[in-house]
Every structure is written in C-alpha cells, then in structure tokens.
Amino acid sequence: MRVLAAGCVTLIALTTGAVAEQSPLARSEERLPCAHYDPLRRPFFGDTHVHTAFSFDAWGQGTLAGPRDAYRFARGEAIGMQPYDAEGRAQGQIQLRRPLDYAVVTDHSDLLGETQICQNEALPGYDSLVCRVVRHFPKLGYALVNGHVYSSEQPARYSFCGSGGTACLDAGRGPWREIQEAAEAYYDRSSACQLTTFVGYEWTGMPGGDNIHRNVIFRNAVAQAYPTTYIETPTPEGLWHALESECLAAGNGCDVIAIPHNSNVSNGRMFTATRSDGAPLTAADARTRARLETLVEVTQHKGDSECRAGAEDELCGYEKLSIARMMDMAGAGAAPADLPPLVYVREALGFGLVLEQRLGRGANPFRFGLIGATDTHLAAPGMVDEDSFRGHAAGTVSVRWGAPPYPDRPDFNPGGLGVLWAEENSRDALFDAMRRREAYGTSGPRITVRFFGGWTYPENLCGNPNFAAVGYAGGVPMGGELPPAPDMHRAPRLAVWALRDSGGGGAPSAPLQRIQIVKGWVEDGASRERVYEVAGDPASTASVDLATCTPGHGFEQLCRVWTDPDFDASAPAFYYARVVESPSCRWNTWACNAHRVDCRDPASVPRELAACCDASVPKAIQERAWTSPIWYAPAAASATH
Amino acid sequence: MSVRRAAWLLFAAFALTLPFPAVGPFGGFVPAVHHVVLLAATLAVAVAEGAAGPVPRILALFAVHAAVTLALTGLAAWLCARLLASRSPATRRTVVWAVCAALLAVSLAFELYETPFGRAPTANLLGVF
Numbered sequence: 001m002r003v004l005a006a007g008c009v010t011l012i013a014l015t016t017g018a019v020a021e022q023s024p025l026a027r028s029e030e031r032l033p034c035a036h037y038d039p040l041r042r043p044f045f046g047d048t049h050v051h052t053a054f055s056f057d058a059w060g061q062g063t064l065a066g067p068r069d070a071y072r073f074a075r076g077e078a079i080g081m082q083p084y085d086a087e088g089r090a091q092g093q094i095q096l097r098r099p100l101d102y103a104v105v106t107d108h109s110d111l112l113g114e115t116q117i118c119q120n121e122a123l124p125g126y127d128s129l130v131c132r133v134v135r136h137f138p139k140l141g142y143a144l145v146n147g148h149v150y151s152s153e154q155p156a157r158y159s160f161c162g163s164g165g166t167a168c169l170d171a172g173r174g175p176w177r178e179i180q181e182a183a184e185a186y187y188d189r190s191s192a193c194q195l196t197t198f199v200g201y202e203w204t205g206m207p208g209g210d211n212i213h214r215n216v217i218f219r220n221a222v223a224q225a226y227p228t229t230y231i232e233t234p235t236p237e238g239l240w241h242a243l244e245s246e247c248l249a250a251g252n253g254c255d256v257i258a259i260p261h262n263s264n265v266s267n268g269r270m271f272t273a274t275r276s277d278g279a280p281l282t283a284a285d286a287r288t289r290a291r292l293e294t295l296v297e298v299t300q301h302k303g304d305s306e307c308r309a310g311a312e313d314e315l316c317g318y319e320k321l322s323i324a325r326m327m328d329m330a331g332a333g334a335a336p337a338d339l340p341p342l343v344y345v346r347e348a349l350g351f352g353l354v355l356e357q358r359l360g361r362g363a364n365p366f367r368f369g370l371i372g373a374t375d376t377h378l379a380a381p382g383m384v385d386e387d388s389f390r391g392h393a394a395g396t397v398s399v400r401w402g403a404p405p406y407p408d409r410p411d412f413n414p415g416g417l418g419v420l421w422a423e424e425n426s427r428d429a430l431f432d433a434m435r436r437r438e439a440y441g442t443s444g445p446r447i448t449v450r451f452f453g454g455w456t457y458p459e460n461l462c463g464n465p466n467f468a469a470v471g472y473a474g475g476v477p478m479g480g481e482l483p484p485a486p487d488m489h490r491a492p493r494l495a496v497w498a499l500r501d502s503g504g505g506g507a508p509s510a511p512l513q514r515i516q517i518v519k520g521w522v523e524d525g526a527s528r529e530r531v532y533e534v535a536g537d538p539a540s541t542a543s544v545d546l547a548t549c550t551p552g553h554g555f556e557q558l559c560r561v562w563t564d565p566d567f568d569a570s571a572p573a574f575y576y577a578r579v580v581e582s583p584s585c586r587w588n589t590w591a592c593n594a595h596r597v598d599c600r601d602p603a604s605v606p607r608e609l610a611a612c613c614d615a616s617v618p619k620a621i622q623e624r625a626w627t628s629p630i631w632y633a634p635a636a637a638s639a640t641h
Numbered sequence: 642m643s644v645r646r647a648a649w650l651l652f653a654a655f656a657l658t659l660p661f662p663a664v665g666p667f668g669g670f671v672p673a674v675h676h677v678v679l680l681a682a683t684l685a686v687a688v689a690e691g692a693a694g695p696v697p698r699i700l701a702l703f704a705v706h707a708a709v710t711l712a713l714t715g716l717a718a719w720l721c722a723r724l725l726a727s728r729s730p731a732t733r734r735t736v737v738w739a740v741c742a743a744l745l746a747v748s749l750a751f752e753l754y755e756t757p758f759g760r761a762p763t764a765n766l767l768g769v770f
Contacts, residue, residue: 129689133682137758139667140679143699144686151694158690209694327695396666401762 027428028253029220034193034424040468041421041438041477043448044430046102047074047381048200048259048418049215049300049373051394054175055202056111058377059119060134060142061393062400064088065379067105067179071186074103074381075195081378081390083402092402094380094390097505098446100417101425102196103381105179106215109201109227110149113171114158124167125160139398150206151327155231165231176201176227184221193425201227203239203258209327210267212236212260214293215373216243219255219431223247235276237285240292257434261297261373263348264305265326268340271348271366273355286355286363294479295434296368298345298441298626300375301392301415302329306578306626307346308339313531315516315580318622319413319443329396329409345370349629350520350527353572357522361633369437369479369628370576372416372444384414384444386621387508387549389587405595406588406609410617414587416443419625421477437479442625445501445509451478451577453630455486457493462559471495478576479628484635491567492632496534497559498579498625510584510623511554514538517562520629521573531578535560542582544620549585549593574629583620588612642734648722654741655714658748658766663757665702670755672748673710675769679758680707 024039036042051058052066062082069079076099080090117123118131118141125131134141149155161168183197200217214236216227228242239258247254263270273281298306304319323329324339342351345368352366376383377393391407392415393399399407419440420433433439440449450468454475461470475493476482482492496515503509514536520529535558542552558579567573585593592612597605599613611617642650656673663669663676680703687696721740725733747753748766756764 130686133686137679137682140682140699140758143667144683144696147694147696147699148690149693155693156691398757398762 025423025426025428025432027426028255029427031189031426032191034426035191036193037424039423040472041423041433044101044196044420044422044425045382045417045446046100046104046196046420047374047376048104048106048198048217048371049202049261049297049375050103050105050379050381051107051202051375051377052105052379054107054112054115054179055377056108056115057142057146058107058379058393059115060138060145061377061398062138063378063393064090067107067182067379068185070105070379070381071103071182071195071197073379073383074100074197075186079379081380081403082399092390094378094383096382097385097507100195100382102198102420102430104198104200104215104217105182105379106200106202106217107175107179108204109172109229110155110204110231111145112175112227113168114145114161116171116175117160117168123171124162128158128160130158130160138400147327149231150204151209153207155234157231169226173226180221180223187427188425196425196427196430198427198431199223203228203230203233205230205234205236205239206326207234207269208267209325210269211262211265211326212269213262214239214258214260215297216256216258217431217434218247220253220427222252222254224254236289237275240288243292244288255431256292257294257431258292259295259297259371260293261300261375262302262305262326263296263343263345264303264321265323265329266343267324268342271342271351273351281355281359281365283359283363286359286365289365290362290367294367294369294437295371295418295439295628296345296348297373298370299372299416299443301394301412302375303411303413304443305343305345307344313518313529315578315622315624318624319411321411346518346520346529347527349574350522350529353520353522353574354525354527357525357572367631369434369439370441370626371418371439372441372626373418374415376415382417384417385507386414386444386585386587387590389414389591404608405606406591406611408587410588410611410614414444416441417446419449437628438477440478440625440627443621443623445581445623445625447501447512447579447581447623447625448499449577449579449625449627450495450497451627451630452476452495453480453482453575453632454493454495455482455490457495457561459561461495461561462497467495467497467559476630478630481631481633485569488569491564492575493561493563494575494577494630495559495561496577496627497557498577499557500555500581508549508584510544510551510581511556512536512558513540513542513554513580513582513622515558515560516578516580517575518578519564519566519573519575521568521571523568523571530566532562534562536580540582544583544585546585546589546619547593549590551584552582554582570634572634573632575632576629577627579625581623583622586618586621588617589619642730642737644722644726644733647725647733647737648718650737650741651721652715652718654744655718656711658744659714659717660754661706661710661713663706667757668755669757670753671769672754672766673707673714675754675756676703676707676710678770679703
C-alpha cells in the first residue's frame, strides 16, 4: 500500500510538475495554502531549541531579547544582544546571513514565574533573599538557582513562591501566553510561507546533575494550559503522561512531540531500560516513548551526542565534551573513558533494537530520527556560522558584558540545524515530517541530503533526474522502515545523495569529502555497529589553511546506491547516513585569527585569548550531516506484529 | 598605637582592598571580604531554601577562598605590624593610617577588581560591594 501511495505521489509530480494548485495536506488549522507545494518534498532548515529572556539562565546571562525578537532574528532581522546600557538599549547586535524556514522558542518551563518575580518589583517575592542575591550577584544567582531547581533529585519551589508554588505558577502564565502569542504573530499564514513558528517549551529535568531535558513542540496553536514543569512533574513518565492527558487526549486538536537532547551529559540516564522508579520498561512504556519522542537532538551548542569517542569510528571524536553530567560543566568532570554506557544516540539506536526483540514488535523506545539545534540562550535561532560565533550564553562563560574575544568554552560550538523534508513550509507539513522522522541534523552547514531505503533501486539511480520520485516509489525515506523484502535473497539497497552547502550571504562553506552509512544490528542479543564508506574520498588529505580558513578541495555533490554486503535477514537493523565535509576552520580559529593572535610570541597573547594557543583545542573541524535512520525488521517479526 | 591595634587595622584595610585571584570555574580578582560576602549570601540562601545540586560545592569553594584570603591578609598584616613594632607609637599610627588611606584611595579611584558575580566585569571598591 505504501509503495502504491508513493507511486501515486510520483505520478502526480510527473503530471503536474513540482507545484500543486491545492495542497492535499490534512490541515489542523486555518491558513492559506502555500504557493509552493512540492509532493516530493523540500528541505526546510530551522532550529527547535531556542531560549529567550523568559528562561532564567538566559536572563541570568544578561539576555533581554524575548520570543518576538527570536522570531525576528529567525526571519533575518537584526536584534540586540548584551551588553545593555542603563536605559536597556542593546550595545551589541546580531543577525543571520540566511533566514531560517522555521523556529521554535523553547524556554524553560521551570522558573518561568521566578524569572518574572525577580525582575518585577510589583510582584510579591521581588524582595525575597533569593531574588536579592540574583539581582546583586547575577552569576551567583544563576549558579544557585539553576542548581537548586534543575539539578535536584527532588526539586522544590523557593519559599517566595508560596504554598504549592502558586505565586510562581501564576507569574509564569504571562510568559507562557506571550510565548504562544509571539509564535502566532510571527507564523506566516500567508501563501508566501516564509517562516513557520511553533509553540514549545523545555522540560528541564536534571536529577543529580544528569541531563534528561526534553523540548516539547506543539503541532499548532492548541497547547497545554500550562507547560509541564520538572518541579511539579519530575520524571519523563510524568511528562509523557501529562502530554497525553493534557494534549493528545484533550480532544481539542492538540498534538505534540518531545525531543530529548544533550544525552552526552546525561550520565547514561537519557536512554535507560528502566522507568524512573527502577522498574523494567514495559512494552507499553516503550511504545509511549516511541510515539511521543520521534526525534532526538544529535548535536547542539553543548557538544555532539552521536557516538562515543575512542570507538572504532574515527569520526566519533567530533565535538566531544569530557564530562558525563551537565552539572559538571562548571568544573572538571569524568574523562571520556569513564562515561557510562548508553550515553550516545547511536548506542541508544542499537539498544532500542535489542529492547524491541525483548518487548515485542513496535516496542522500541529509542526509535529516534536525528536533528540538530543550537540551544541558544541569546534568542538567536540558527546562529551557527563558525566565523561569527558569539557564544550562546549557555555555559560558564559570561556574556553579560558582551561576547568576550574568545566567545565560549573551548569545547562548546555554535550548534546545528534541524532539517525537515516537507511538502510546504507550514506547521502541519513540518510537524508531520517530525512525526514520521523524515528529518536530519547538520552541525551548522546547509547540506542537503536525500536518503532512501528499498530493495530494488537501480544502480544508475544517481544519474536519474527523478531520484526522489523513484526513491519514494521504490522504498521509504529517512525515518521509515523498509518494506518487506521481495524475496529471501535480497539485501537492502540504500540510495543516498548529498549536495554541499554553497554558502550564501557571505557564509563560509566547504565542499563534501565523503558519505558514510552507519549500520547497527542485533547479534546474539547484543547490538553491533559498523561504518561503511560509500561515496567520496575517505583517504582525502585535503586540509584547511588555518591562516586564511580556505578549505581544501572536495566534492560539490555525492551520490551512491549502496547494497549492504553483510546483510543478515534475521537480524533487526538500522542504517543512517553521515555526510562529512572537507576540513574547515573551527570557530576558535576564526576568533583567534580575527584578533591576530601570534602563539609564537606568548607574551603578546592577551590573557582572555590564551586558549588560542592551547594545542589540545582543535583548530579545524569536519562539519557534517546525520540523517534519520531507516530501520529493518525481519519478516518473521513483522508477521507477528 | 599599639602593635596589636596596628595589626588589626592593617588586616581590615588589606581584607577590604587587596585583590586576590579566585581559583575555579568563575575566576575573578576580588578582596577577601568579597569572598566572605559571597560565602555569607550563599550560606543564607542554603539555610533558608536548602542546599540542593551544586550549592554545597559552591559553598565549599567560597569557604576555601574566604579562609585562604583572610589568612593571607592576616599574615601580611601581622608581618607589617611586626616591621613597625620597633617604631614609636606615633610613627606607627601615622604609617598605618597612611597605608589605610592610600589603599582606600587607590581602590576607590581605580577599577582594580574583576567581579564575575557582580553587575559589571570590573569595578572599584564601591562597585565590588
């Protein structure tokens, strides 16, 4: 049936061209149809993780830009940033070179009210000890309050919130309303479909300092009456229950997903085989999670979460933090070798297959598509360019007085983007893409990647101008599950095509170096993984000129139809593509070059730029994109489902 | 002025004005009394609201800084007072008050301090507190 449907889509595309007069999308909202509708889908670049002045930690870092500023920034307008003068005028300014297609403001649901109370003297609690400390010693307040609420196993409201936290919950209603109104105000409901915004928030659980945060994103303007908080609902199961009962089952058109992030500092608690109370995960638990958490953030400002450094995969050393827990950001943490299992997304994808074998078909709690985001705390969605990085104000580097010359912790980075394959730039189309996992993440560049899985793709598909049409007609796109094999002797064929980011607006860009396919499968009850080189030049010696940041040579585009040479029809598996650019300058190299740092003369290097001469900090990176996986389930398991 | 009184006065002036580097994730270059104030503020919040998450570690950090910097200022004051012990009380008084006045003047006139917890990156003595 799926093949038939895809065939119909292809036929429509061939007979009508790429633009349809009327969108066949099932809409959950009233809006004009987009003028540009493509049944074969287009990539839309955006950011699902954005903090503004409504987030306590962003405000504590001096951010005063709100949700409306964030959306103005997303659509390409300049906004102010710290420092601010006594009248509140921004002394700094930031602007995207290329506007985004979509953005989601995801302020912390926790402390929404406290943030208001501590800066509004008309609200009760303004004169509390905590608020006084916060105002007088902003960074101390930042550390104390974040730690008190976010890092506690049993979080509690401050006493100034009153009985049951009522005062703080009440004070949080205004920001929550403004978040929704800003999303509405900047959502382009015209046929131009320039910018799509979503209502969202971040549930900020960090028990014992282990990050288990989720970004919650609503399909349309219908959202929860109040965002779920870690303080009142301190477990992921509680969050999922709240999303089901207050949204999905509300019968008012509410629809929602949640996106886990920063598993790299979860200390292994993001992906567990147990519930929060220690009981084993049930099939129902796993299905609930798979239904609500269709995507995972594979990369962002606070490091990469794809795979474990030191494993056989040499490219896993990319943007790794050397700490296991979010709370250790302020000091030295565990060395990578000490990290517990199931910290990284690839490990979770493999373990999900193992769990599904134990719990039953469809009970894979870690069936994640992959996206990237920034986690900016400057209200600056999509600010990912390495050459103009100003920090994202989410770490221990203070930006209250403006971005310092060396703008962030050496192991942080500008973050990534999420890319959604959708028919048009509207909420329903993009949300559907998130739900079906037809999405991928990039470390910042606007690399375009198509990835299809099937059984019968022709070898010459790469030269076919109807690559996408054939891809949909003969299989599934990224995020899907392979259809049953036509016979027992076939191995999956994966068609992957990537186009480099051409830059634009003056943004630096680099050519592609190679495409890899990462396979995970189950063998003897344990997960295994292997990386295959499928296109490009893995042996490339092209490097970047660190003095001028001119990247080496590479490819404009790469394509391959690849057949799994080690396929075992009895083993559940997943495949995802990783597209790697030629080396380019990392943000610190751009910053150090801009300040003409000469490490040959240490006495000339200002103290605030000393990290420029730290040999342990990488000077170059290989930017990349990660597609969502395509899963394979053995026929017997499919039959029992 | 007695030697003991000279030592106490110098200790107060040094603790209030001499900047010490802050070790650890936050950095800074502030007087010993500022470390005491940070310790007191954190302790007050911890006592009133509980010490969850990293609060105990922050408390320990400030306590160590406060203890070490106060000990160093105390030692410096004691050494200076010993140096002045052979002088007449009048001379001692003149020197001690001159040192205190000079330290206060310099610390008020210049932004000597780096204050990561404050409302500006650098500050003079008033800005620190």
